[in-house]
Amino acid sequence: MSQTITTTLGPVRLLGDNPTPIWGMANAERNRRMAESAAKTGSTLAAGHELLFNLTYAFDPLLLRLVLETPGTLFTWGSTPIVGQVPQGVDPLTAPTVIDLSDGRKLYNRQLRKLEQPMVRVLDPATRRAIERQSYFGAYKGVTDILTKYLWPELALVLTRIAAQLRMTPNMVSVIGVTLCLLATWLFAQGMFWTGFLSGFIFMVLDTVDGKLARCTITSSKWGNVIDHGVDLVHPPFWWYFWGTGLAYWGLSLSTRAFTLVMVAVIAGYVLQRLIEGMFLKDFRMDIHVWRPFDSRFRLITARRNPNMVILFVSLLFARPDIGLIALAWWTVISLIVHAVRLAQAYAVRRSGKAIISWMDEAEAAA
Template identity: 40%
Template structure:
């Protein structure tokens, strides 16, 4: 039976070839369908029957693995042909030539009238969303390469500019847990809900002065905070609700942890003479830091953490949840949680000074020339 005709100006995708390899628990076809849906292409077919001659047709081979940026770019670039070496892998052609183009791409040949583009030419070399310079991967898909595909797709889900715990400590264990969850169809939201429970458990334990015990669910929660986002990206199962839930928890809970820590100190035998000052330092520091970061984006259109190499380096250690948690853990291990919180408050103030200075430097530098991220230069 002939499939229904789509309207002119719409987009459809035709998957050619075959693959029996599974990636993160998904078949190649299922993974491509999810990627295409994220790119706004919901009509996915096995042939060109019924296409309007004026419609855009995306031809993609099933025996290749594509980074999402390539799918996104191909969907909005008519006449493009994605190649690897001399081999055609995907193309965006008019519906009128889709039948012939599908046959050509399936054979690894460029369809007539298309522009040859490699991965960098089509997808660029800077991932703005994840704040890192990286050429999108394009890998032939087989049993021998599936491990490389999963490794690259997992690495590609990581922000390039983040704190040192997330960047250096979590990737290896997070990949293993992400793989385990993906193969068992555990959703990112389920991981987030577990993290939410652990967040409240840590808050309760900190409030009651059980610092060493509370650090256990706190650290597990920060680890799961890495896993849920990576799971959503590699399985293409992110949702607006899940994104709001995850980022909402991340945005709100850190200052409550530190305030609970302060009120738990007397219960653990550590009277605090300046508890009110510490609480206001935490609240004020957290709010002002977010305002400064938002002001930088508002003024110059990108995060202050990706302006210069120094700014990206400082983001590794600035007074955010994970670096603060490291400070508290180190002091608690020698049973001085009071000094640990004092150190966190001092670090919050020093970080604010650096961020305020970044705003001033940005204003001065912008008088000479528009600000540009060093990753995007």
């Protein structure tokens, strides 16, 4: 049994039927959303081709991106078609490129910076929750900070499921998060560090939830991404500045000279580090943190918001938020130096005539 539906992307053939919902929607609706989302990002189908989805299965969205990049590609599980961009009206198994994923091969997901075997599973009532869990963790970046990777994934999964059941949009979650972010900034300025830390912690978790909700329910939007990434980019220096001014309420104000030096370190260091990351991405077409295994490991602790908050949390445990801010400044400078050295090393490698290739690409080729 199959049916063809029309989407902005083009004709989509749905194989079979499946009443089992996933993330609060039918699998046919989820696949339709994936096709429409791909069209919004500029993807197109080759002339005379159609997109094919097997509704019996749930699969990693990475597979859709790959088939859209290469017309005539079909991913299968054994001899069962899963997803592909194939010539219209023909047996999909006769597609020019048929890739069987049941052999356990791993694929590199550049968007999420990780190398793993993509999910392909039969969707039924017995497997639904496990598939939702796997698709949720599948939406996680493989290279990220230590808190996002290890501390709150389970909590964010629960909140993502609740948000999906309540039919909340990612933008709704983002609005709640931004409100808490602003509240944390004000609380830091008032010296209410513990309360501000709690507000900031919830915001940091929701900062994960909105992205995972968007990916799992296929409801991301251009403006949602702009707001989410814009807030992420802008707010950290404000947190560190108002943490510094809030020290007055603890009787731990830094001297004018010390405060100026700390702010130059944390703000200029943050801006320069992000510029280095942007230069690496522009010149080498990859994130600096996926070049070599060292870079991926260093991303766990580099001076971004979440690792910096660990430093401040430890300082609060010892009732010395002033020392925490100074330690944050030093760690920012150290992280900046590491990134600058890695950028210089990459330019040196390119000048020597060698290609700059991610270790994940190398691992995928070896597999």
